[in-house]
Structures are given as C-alpha cells and as structure tokens.
Amino acid sequence: MKAHHFLLVCFPVHGHINPSLELAHRLTNLGHHVTFATTIAATRRLTNTTTPHPLLTFAPFSDGFDHETLNPNRTFPQLFSDFKHHGSQSLTKLITSHNEQTPSNPFTFVIYSLLFHWVADVAAALNTPSALLFVQPATLLALYYHYFHGYGDTIPNQKLPGLPLLTEKDMPSLLSPTSPHSAILPFLKQQIELLDQKSQSKVLINSFDALEEQTVKAIDGLKMIPIGPLISIGKSNGKNGSNPLFESENYMEWLNSKAKSSVVYVSFGSVSVLQSKQAEEIMKALSGHTFLWVKIDEEAQDKENGKIVRWCRQDEVLNHPSVGCFMSHCGWNSTIEGMAVGVPLVAFPLQIDQATNAKLVEDVWKIGVRVAANSEGFVEREEIKRCLDLIMGSEGNERRDEIVGNAKKWKDLATKAIGQHGSSTFNLKAFVEDIDNSD
Missing domain, CATH: 3.40.50.2000 (Glycogen Phosphorylase B;)
Incomplete structure (x- = not known):
C-alpha cells in the first residue's frame, strides 16, 4: 500500500x-x-x-x-x-x-x-x-x-x-x-x-x-x-483538547470520591442551551440522584447532591467507574461515545438528528430509555425522574437489566x-x- x-x-x-x-x-x-x-x-x-x-x-x-x-x-x-x-x-x-x-x-x-x-x-x-x-x-x-x-x-x-x-x-x-x-x-x-x-x-x-x-x-x-x-x-488521549479556563473545576477529583455507577452525567452538547424552565425541571428530577452536569451557560457550582461545571473532558468522564448513566441530547458523537463505554443512556433529544438517534437508542439497540415530551414539547420532572429511576435502579428490574446488558454487549462490539x-x-x-x- x-x-x-x-x-x-x-x-x-x-x-x-x-x-x-x-x-x-x-x-x-x-x-x-x-x-x-x-x-x-x-x-x-x-x-x-x-x-x-x-x-x-x-x-x-x-x-x-x-x-x-x-x-x-x-x-x-x-x-x-x-x-x-x-x-x-x-x-x-x-x-x-x-x-x-x-x-x-x-x-x-x-x-x-x-x-x-x-x-x-x-x-x-x-x-x-x-x-x-x-x-x-x-x-x-x-x-x-x-x-x-x-x-x-x-x-x-x-x-x-x-x-x-x-x-x-x-x-x-x-x-x-x-x-x-x-x-x-x-x-x-x-x-x-x-x-x-x-x-x-x-x-x-x-x-x-x-x-x-x-x-x-x-x-x-x-x-x-x-x-x-x-x-x-478505553483511554483519554487528549484529542478533545483541554480548556485552561475551566481546568480548576476539579470534576475528576469529585468523581473519584463517588461510589461505582452512582453518578448521573448530564450533558446537552456544546451548542444547545436549554430553556430555563426545562433546566429547572431537570434539576428537580435529579434531586434523588448524585449528578455531574455540564452547563455551558452557567458558572461552576457545587450542589447538595451534585456538581455543575461549564466544561469537561467527556471521554474521561464517561470512562470513569462512578458514572452509571448518561442523560444526553443524543447528538451522534455523544450517543456513540456512551455506547462505546457501555454507559446506559437517558435520551433527551432536542433538535437536528437527535430524535432519530434517540429512537435507535431506545427501540433498536435498547441501550437506554427516551423521555416523553408533553403536547407542548416540554418534558416534565416526573417523566425525567421515571427514566432516571429506571436506569439507576437496583438489579432485578427486567427492563433495566436488559438495557444494562445491551450496553455491555454494544461496548464489546464497538471495541472489537x-x-x-x-x-x-x-x-x-x-x-x-x-x-x-x-x-
């Protein structure tokens, strides 16, 4: 050649x-x-x-x-x-x-x-x-x-x-x-x-x-x-770059202090900004879970049960053993990154191709669950909580176990x-x- x-x-x-x-x-x-x-x-x-x-x-x-x-x-x-x-x-x-x-x-x-x-x-x-x-x-x-x-x-x-x-x-x-x-x-x-x-x-x-x-x-x-x-x-290689403006946020040290599969990682990508009302509903739904949320439009802050950062190395975070769930807008990069490390998804599509990707996640590959919006296109806290509780729940729930098993299967196939x-x-x-x- x-x-x-x-x-x-x-x-x-x-x-x-x-x-x-x-x-x-x-x-x-x-x-x-x-x-x-x-x-x-x-x-x-x-x-x-x-x-x-x-x-x-x-x-x-x-x-x-x-x-x-x-x-x-x-x-x-x-x-x-x-x-x-x-x-x-x-x-x-x-x-x-x-x-x-x-x-x-x-x-x-x-x-x-x-x-x-x-x-x-x-x-x-x-x-x-x-x-x-x-x-x-x-x-x-x-x-x-x-x-x-x-x-x-x-x-x-x-x-x-x-x-x-x-x-x-x-x-x-x-x-x-x-x-x-x-x-x-x-x-x-x-x-x-x-x-x-x-x-x-x-x-x-x-x-x-x-x-x-x-x-x-x-x-x-x-x-x-x-x-x-x-x-x-399987490793972080630096191609996502670094961002010296936000390096002091210490999210990896925070993740290191959390139990295995106990953290909900939340990110809606580098372009989408949620309406404040929708962001409030998500925050309320997260009240029963430990979370790390990347919000590009908000200052970094510690919450009682979580942490908000303006930026993170997503490959590092998704590979961390403390992360048990990825709430994502289902942009394709994020979707396939989550799949490739075996992290189940809560699909929260917003625009462009994301609704189709969410369909594949929930119904075709069965590696996650999709939130259902109401007739006005708004996703209420109880619906978000339903999805989070399913993914982060204990073993023995048939649907959760199927999703976790499929996530591992597709991780292995992606790696191969x-x-x-x-x-x-x-x-x-x-x-x-x-x-x-x-x-």
Whole structure:
C-alpha cells in the first residue's frame, strides 16, 4: 500500500471536528499524511489544544469571517453561501499552491464533511478523487436519501429499506418546515444529488458493521463504509483538547470520591442551551440522584447532591467507574461515545438528528430509555425522574437489566470493531487500497 496524502476538509463545529480528527489520527497511524483543513477561526482553536503529530498538519481556509465562523448575525443560507464562495476560492488556492510547492507529496485524496459538498467540486476540478465523511449513523443517511427520492414527508409509519419504523416524533427536526434548521434542507439535497451523480458513491460512516449491518447495504448506488466509532475507546488521549479556563473545576477529583455507577452525567452538547424552565425541571428530577452536569451557560457550582461545571473532558468522564448513566441530547458523537463505554443512556433529544438517534437508542439497540415530551414539547420532572429511576435502579428490574446488558454487549462490539483485526479497521484499510486500485 502506497502512502497517500489526504486532505480532510471539516465543517467547523465540534460534532464534525472530533470524529474527523480521530479519522485523521487513524490514517496517520496507517502511515499516511493528513492535512486537516477547516475555517481559520476553528483552526485557531484546534492548534491550541491538539497534540502535534509528524504526519498531521493543519491548513486553515477562509470562509469570509475569519474571526468568528458561526456568526449569529448570518442566516443559514448566508452561512453556506459564504462557505461555498470564499471556501472554494481559498481551498483551490491551498491545494494548487501545496501541490506546486511540494510535488513529491501532493494531495492524493480529499475527504469532506456533510454540507461541504462544494469541496467535491473543487477536488474534481483539480483531478483529485474525493469521498464524503458522514458523521451521523447510516440510518440518517438512508433516511435523507429516501426523503429526496420520492418519499418526502411520507416516511413516518412506513417500512423503508435501511430504516426502522419511524413515527413523526422520531424524524430529524430539520425536515419540519417550522424548524429553524429547515433552511439546511436545500444544501442537504445538493449533497444527495451529488452522491447520485456517481454510479457507486463511497461514503465513510461513523458507525460499525455490527451496529447497522442491514442499513449500510440498503441503498443501491451508495457504498456505505463503516469506519467507526470515531472515538478513542478505553483511554483519554487528549484529542478533545483541554480548556485552561475551566481546568480548576476539579470534576475528576469529585468523581473519584463517588461510589461505582452512582453518578448521573448530564450533558446537552456544546451548542444547545436549554430553556430555563426545562433546566429547572431537570434539576428537580435529579434531586434523588448524585449528578455531574455540564452547563455551558452557567458558572461552576457545587450542589447538595451534585456538581455543575461549564466544561469537561467527556471521554474521561464517561470512562470513569462512578458514572452509571448518561442523560444526553443524543447528538451522534455523544450517543456513540456512551455506547462505546457501555454507559446506559437517558435520551433527551432536542433538535437536528437527535430524535432519530434517540429512537435507535431506545427501540433498536435498547441501550437506554427516551423521555416523553408533553403536547407542548416540554418534558416534565416526573417523566425525567421515571427514566432516571429506571436506569439507576437496583438489579432485578427486567427492563433495566436488559438495557444494562445491551450496553455491555454494544461496548464489546464497538471495541472489537476498531481493534487491530476489527471490521472498521479492515474497512478503512480496504478503502485506502481501493484508492490505489483506481489510480
């Protein structure tokens, strides 16, 4: 196998950056050079927190807003238009100048994030092959594919290839015309249309064979290649970075003082901010449990039965023996991180793909329980308490024991998948070998 030089172009949010960085490290471990490209603002944050590697370099590109990529004053259409306009120019210059200045080590393949479909056009114009890295589960890609191939709003309550039976509450919020994220739909459609242009489009998936065995084979014309979970299992390796502003919060020392499986870890990701009324209901529901809650919009503080921090190293926390439950918004990174360490979930979906992930958690993989919102979309404390009491209850409850057993089963399968002889390791190597064969 010859050594390649991959250009990995990443959408500038944590949900894309973390798995993309893990893929970059796995490719460098196989002996390939990787240049990691994201916006100037995101690169500035990354290079301050990421351990250097001799085969990994960082190359920022401009999206026209170099001080703050996700400027709240820009609408989604403006944001994606700027990405394409400024990003295409900047990325073209990056690739051509690198190849001219380093002819002995040119870019040989481009891997790009979802919603960055214009990157494939840039690569094609420069005669460089490319592939999409899909950082959500294969089920979501199958869902989007069906949505744009004649099923539209009729997906709920019918069985389609690669999908479980979904109800309205299981659908991604961006497919709802009333969602603020529905403005993303035209760009998602362009991505699916781009995949349709090739007779057999290859898509790298942050999942693994055993987890979505039927789904990855369900769509004719799409070769889904599971290479996940794109996380580091069993140890903390620093790729989540550190945050010196919050290092003094001492959450690990606090966790060390707690009994095994006694702590509820609560996190709703790095973007979502709960309404104060909903946050109050969660706090009241936690009154009977010891908890560690990451709240990005609140100062760190100690509570009678818990601790609130503004930031934590999630991989460290989930691997800690005192953690017995993960209340999560079910963003895919968090979902697969919880699965990979065998921590049962209380699924509390908020937006985008999270409702579909929560459906998979509760009904397909059965590694957790999902909170049920009332008719106004609000989750009341008694419902939250019901879910927490189920997961954190004593042995002997049939459903709890099933969830705990399934969590251990999927942990073992996830660990095996990315092991030396695992399916995801094999799939990634085969993907690279196919590049060689197509040269």
